[in-house]
Amino acid sequence: MPGAIVPMLATAIAKPFDDSEWLYEIKWDGYRAVAYIQDGNTRLVSRNQNDLTRQYPELHDLASAIKAKSAVLDGEIVALDEQGRASFSLMQQRTGMREHGRRAAPRPDIAIRYYLFDLIWIDGVDLRRASLVDRKQALASVVKANELVKYSDHFDSGIGLFEAAKENGLEGILAKRRGSCYEERRSREWLKIKVTQTIDCVIGGYTDPEGTRQYFGSIVLGLYDKQQRLVHAGQAGTGFNFAMLKQIFSVLKERETPRNPFGGPVDARRVHWVKPELVAEIKFTEWTHETAGGGLKLRAPVFMGLRDDKDPKECTFADQQIGAIRT
Secondary structure (H helix, E strand, C coil): CCCCCCCCEEEECCCCCCCCCEEEEECCCCEEEEEEEECCEEEEECCCCCECHHHCHHHCCHHHHECCCEEEEEEEEEEECCCCCECHHHHHHHHCCEECCEECCCCCCCCEEEEEEEEEEECCEECCCCCHHHHHHHHHHHECCCCCEEECCCECCHHHHHHHHHHCCCCEEEEEECCCCCCCCEEEEEEEEECCEEEEEEEEEEECCCCCCCCCCCEEEEEECCCCCEEEEEEECCCCCHHHHHHHHHHHHHCECCCCCECCCCCCCCEEEEEEEEEEEEEECEECCCECCECCCEECCEEEEECCCCCHHHCEHHHCCCCCCCC
């Protein structure tokens, strides 16, 4: 059995496609984990070669779900939300997410699932040089699926799967060449296509710049709730070039005020408040889940531009499809 496997990584591309030489999978939004099974024992290792076994006691009996004496499998451990979707923010809470450099208490009550998508080695046979379709066929034959362990199936249409991922609020999809070998590096034989969403948010402030950056660090974003209170939804510090930083900073300075426009806590430091008169179009990947330290937030927000055609009061939580949101 191999002592250590460096997981094969996908290369990012912008758009989905259909090609008969490729198959397509859901991109599970969790933590990558290679499982080593031998003599009934299980060891889970991260992509950075950190031992994950103790963090997931539910998976200590993984060997009972695999019809083999020894095997090395590749997959993703995910945390599930109320709709059964993989949620990275819940995964961070499960393991103890970092907040301003601090680690929060882990949440072992959050349910997880291990999706297996590749079989690297089994009962003395090294499958790294075998084709992907052969590896997946072998994997499907040895996995005894249960509530904790699932075989990650594949599909023939990348465009169709991408649209389904978008409709169901998933992170994105993977395209994998059917004849690809298992390469222990980032490869163009595997491609990842992420779903992104856009939202219009009110700018309620900006943070000080850090390092060599000039003008401001990020814009502080909010949406109005049912009580017409501006609620903090995160901050966007990317998407700006130098000229945009200078231009937007002058617009922000014109609206600077000592009064905090938000109706609740703001999870940001060194904030300068501005009158809630500007609307920004923001690209993001998903809504994070509420924690003890705060409410829903945008994940990976990127500034796209200012919206002069929209009234800030139109930027509300009620218009967003966030699932079981409480406002």
